Amino acid sequence: MFESLSERLQGVFDQLGRKGKLTEKDVDEALRQVRLALLEADVNFRVVRDFVARVRERAIGVEVLQSLSPSQQVVKIVNEQLLELLGEPARLATAPAPPTVIMLVGLQGSGKTTTSAKLAVHMKKQGSQPLLVAADPYRPAAVTQLQILGKQIEVPVYSESGAAPPDVCAAAVRQARINGQSTVILDTAGRLHVDEDLMNELLEIKRKTSPTEILLVADAMSGQDAVKVAQEFQERIGITGLILTKLDGDTRGGAALSVRQVSGVPIKFVGVGERTDALEPFHPDRMASRILGMGDVLSLIERAQENFDEQRVLELQKKMKSNTFDLEDFLDQMRQLRKMGPLSQIMDMIPGMSKAMKQGGGDAALQEKELKQIEAIILSMTPHERHHPEVIGGSRRRRIARGSGTTTANVNQLLSQFRQAQQMMKMMAGGKIPKGMAGLFR
Amino acid sequence: MFQRFFRREQNDEAQDKKLEASVKKTRSSFFGRIAVLLHRTEITDELWDELEDLLISADVGVGTTEDLLETMRARFRRGEFRTGDELESALQAELVDLLRAPAKDDQPLLEDNLTVVLMIGVNGVGKTTTIAKLGNYLRSQGRQVMLAAGDTFRAAGVEQLEIWADRIQLPCVGSQTGADPGSVVYDAVAAAKARGLDTVLVDTAGRLHTKTNLMEELRKVRRIVDRQSVSSRSLLVLDATTGQNAIIQARSFAEAAGLDGIVVTKLDGTAKGGVVFSIVRELGAPVLFIGTGEAIDDFSPFDPEAFVAALFAEEGDES
Numbered sequence: 097m098f099e100s101l102s103e104r105l106q107g108v109f110d111q112l113g114r115k116g117k118l119t120e121k122d123v124d125e126a127l128r129q130v131r132l133a134l135l136e137a138d139v140n141f142r143v144v145r146d147f148v149a150r151v152r153e154r155a156i157g158v159e160v161l162q163s164l165s166p167s168q169q170v171v172k173i174v175n176e177q178l179l180e181l182l183g184e185p186a187r188l189a190t191a192p193a194p195p196t197v198i199m200l201v202g203l204q205g206s207g208k209t210t211t212s213a214k215l216a217v218h219m220k221k222q223g224s225q226p227l228l229v230a231a232d233p234y235r236p237a238a239v240t241q242l243q244i245l246g247k248q249i250e251v252p253v254y255s256e257s258g259a260a261p262p263d264v265c266a267a268a269v270r271q272a273r274i275n276g277q278s279t280v281i282l283d284t285a286g287r288l289h290v291d292e293d294l295m296n297e298l299l300e301i302k303r304k305t306s307p308t309e310i311l312l313v314a315d316a317m318s319g320q321d322a323v324k325v326a327q328e329f330q331e332r333i334g335i336t337g338l339i340l341t342k343l344d345g346d347t348r349g350g351a352a353l354s355v356r357q358v359s360g361v362p363i364k365f366v367g368v369g370e371r372t373d374a375l376e377p378f379h380p381d382r383m384a385s386r387i388l389g390m391g392d393v394l395s396l397i398e399r400a401q402e403n404f405d406e407q408r409v410l411e412l413q414k415k416m417k418s419n420t421f422d423l424e425d426f427l428d429q430m431r432q433l434r435k436m437g438p439l440s441q442i443m444d445m446i447p448g449m450s451k452a453m454k455q456g457g458g459d460a461a462l463q464e465k466e467l468k469q470i471e472a473i474i475l476s477m478t479p480h481e482r483h484h485p486e487v488i489g490g491s492r493r494r495r496i497a498r499g500s501g502t503t504t505a506n507v508n509q510l511l512s513q514f515r516q517a518q519q520m521m522k523m524m525a526g527g528k529i530p531k532g533m534a535g536l537f538r
Numbered sequence: 539m540f541q542r543f544f545r546r547e548q549n550d551e552a553q554d555k556k557l558e559a560s561v562k563k564t565r566s567s568f569f570g571r572i573a574v575l576l577h578r579t580e581i582t583d584e585l586w587d588e589l590e591d592l593l594i595s596a597d598v599g600v601g602t603t604e605d606l607l608e609t610m611r612a613r614f615r616r617g618e619f620r621t622g623d624e625l626e627s628a629l630q631a632e633l634v635d636l637l638r639a640p641a642k643d644d645q646p647l648l649e650d651n652l653t654v655v656l657m658i659g660v661n662g663v664g665k666t667t668t669i670a671k672l673g674n675y676l677r678s679q680g681r682q683v684m685l686a687a688g689d690t691f692r693a694a695g696v697e698q699l700e701i702w703a704d705r706i707q708l709p710c711v712g713s714q715t716g717a718d719p720g721s722v723v724y725d726a727v728a729a730a731k732a733r734g735l736d737t738v739l740v741d742t743a744g745r746l747h748t749k750t751n752l753m754e755e756l757r758k759v760r761r762i763v764d765r766q767s768v769s770s771r772s773l774l775v776l777d778a779t780t781g782q783n784a785i786i787q788a789r790s791f792a793e794a795a796g797l798d799g800i801v802v803t804k805l806d807g808t809a810k811g812g813v814v815f816s817i818v819r820e821l822g823a824p825v826l827f828i829g830t831g832e833a834i835d836d837f838s839p840f841d842p843e844a845f846v847a848a849l850f851a852e853e854g855d856e857s
Contacts (some may be wrong), residue, residue: 132600135594135600136782137782138781138782140595141595203779204664204832205661205664205777205804206662234832238694240693241694241698244693244694244715245693315662315777317784318781318809319809319812319813320596320781320809321779322779322781324808325779342660342662344746344748345746345783370661
């Protein structure tokens with residue numbers, strides 16, 4: 097979806113890479129390209145303005161100038177900012193008492209009816225009994241369309257000819273309550289955000305059904321106006337989430353970024369096809385990496401990460417030399433390790449640790465669990481204890497075990513591993529590089 | 539030649555007012571703001587920046603906006619105008635010029651003999667509603683129209699057009715969902731020939747231009763139409779809310795099924811279809827009609843001057 101934008105940004109970052117150290121001028125030039133690329137991708141021009149300003153602020157500053165590879169820092173910052181714009185993934189809420197009413201709203205042609213069916217399929221998979229409600233009496237054959245879909249996916253469809261949508265919806269919810277259907281999905285008619293009467297109708301539906309979720313269904317190929325639509329629906333009706341449709345096309349999808357940002361509402365699902373199973377949860381990290389491209393730029397970011405880590409290791413070396421390696425540093429290393437994944441060279445650095453990991457069969461989930469446990473234990477320590485682990489006697493160990501939900505045996509094991517790591521550091525500081533570590537300091 | 543055929547009548551005031559009213563809504567938005575700020579006498583750097591913002595926010599697109607403003611700046615440097623008002627007029631004229639389709643202008647949409655028009659476009663743009671509107675309009679202009687329900691994929695796609703056909707009393711060739719769209723075309727043409735009709739409007743299923751198999755199907759349908767010894771045309775239906783992807787869409791559809799004209803729909807919203815400028819500029823295909831609502835009469839032949847003038851009209855300006 098974001099391929100063309102990512103190509104464009106890739107071009108920008110390739111340029112940056114070759115320039116070496118960035119001046120303010122270089123950053124501005126690069127950001128001019130970024131701005132163009134984002135506008136061409138249909139990101140709202142105000143959102144682009146803020147984005148570029150924010151990146152500039154972070155890029156022209158101590159971070160960039162001090163770093164060994166400033167261009168990679170800019171890539172990292174753009175990626176981080178894009179992630180921030182796209183927001184956290186969000187789930188569908190459930191009502192405290194069934195049925196959960198989900199109301200779909202949006203412009204004409206955005207894909208509400210197809211999405212309703214997709215949502216019903218999704219809810220079924222989750223063990224819910226959904227009821228679809230045909231609340232569009234205006235569009236020729238709209239009710240028939242939903243009925244046909246309902247038959248295809250074996251979900252009942254509620255409809256009433258001649259009745260006003262708010263009454264239809266209210267009646268459907270009542271029936272769902274009686275029949276024990278746990279989710280009611282209201283497929284409302286497409287409408288303009290500037291159509292007073294139809295927006296009031298939505299308010300009436302909302303009043304009568306108290307939906308837990310009001311989801312704005314928006315076409316991913318929308319242009320600059322997408323934010324206005326989202327804003328209006330948000331202000332007039334109050335929406336709780338967004339569903340972006342038709343993402344299987346090649347639209348650059350800038351609307352996804354802007355609508356999220358401007359409406360303050362999370363994107364909960366994306367539609368990726370016409371079939372009723374073509375609904376996916378929204379993955380902001382996937383989207384961000386699609387914007388930047390999977391090829392050269394991602395490896396650029398990876399290298400930046402490595403460089404950053406290399407600097408941290410150099411700092412660590414300094415600490416080792418001055419013998420100030422403490423549990424904070426240990427926690428830090430653990431977190432670095434987790435970021436790099438189980439194949440990291442640093443794993444081998446920690447005696448006992450790597451053996452435990454290997455015993456786990458290299459199982460990533462198990463390693464993650466162990467790392468989480470270590471993290472919990474260290475976080476249950478006071479800063480003083482982290483800096484001076486030698487003070488951690490019996491009662492402290494018990495307290496730490498309780499606070500981290502582990503046992504004193506776990507705490508003991510960690511402290512012993514840490515002491516071994518400390519000794520390892522001393523060895524390295526003394527000029528003896530243990531096997532497997534050499535590559536790290538290249 | 540078709541311009542004469544489709545230019546709105548002098549006495550079609552109701553349509554004029556409707557277009558103006560529907561487009562008037564925009565005056566407090568993008569182009570309206572241009573009009574307001576251009577009434578300053580001085581042309582400053584800030585003014586150019588604001589103009590750029592406004593054009594981009596109207597989906598005109600970065601490339602077209604930059605070219606447009608560069609042209610205006612060059613003309614300003616040459617001393618062609620000095621005040622904001624003059625800049626506005628010049629900008630309007632520039633936009634109208636952009637919209638005037640080259641080359642394709644000489645080819646009429648409809649020939650005297652049986653003309654089959656394929657309505658094509660991505661999902662949700664309003665093809666089916668537009669066919670009904672277009673059929674209704676052409677009948678009022680003296681054509682003998684038949685509709686063909688060629689959307690054999692979408693649930694109730696056929697029924698939707700059949701309901702319209704019944705409402706406006708136009709003959710419609712239907713089919714079953716799942717039937718081959720090519721065979722619908724074949725049947726419709728045969729029926730039209732048998733009844734001596736001169737216009738067939740064929741609905742097709744919405745499809746993303748990125749789906750190669752669906753575009754191949756469309757190619758096939760166009761080939762079938764071409765083989766029917768009729769005049770064949772393709773009309774692309776575009777949603778005014780679409781961003782820059784509309785240009786890629788248009789290019790892809792043009793390659794697969796030919797592009798003889800464009801209909802821009804949903805212009806009654808707040809999106810004002812600024813992408814139209816880029817499309818006409820890049821593809822050289824004329825915008826022939828616009829859709830301004832869900833009712834059968836929410837439909838007008840495209841008049842670039844009226845369109846641009848309405849966008850720039852001031853609040854309360856009755857002209």
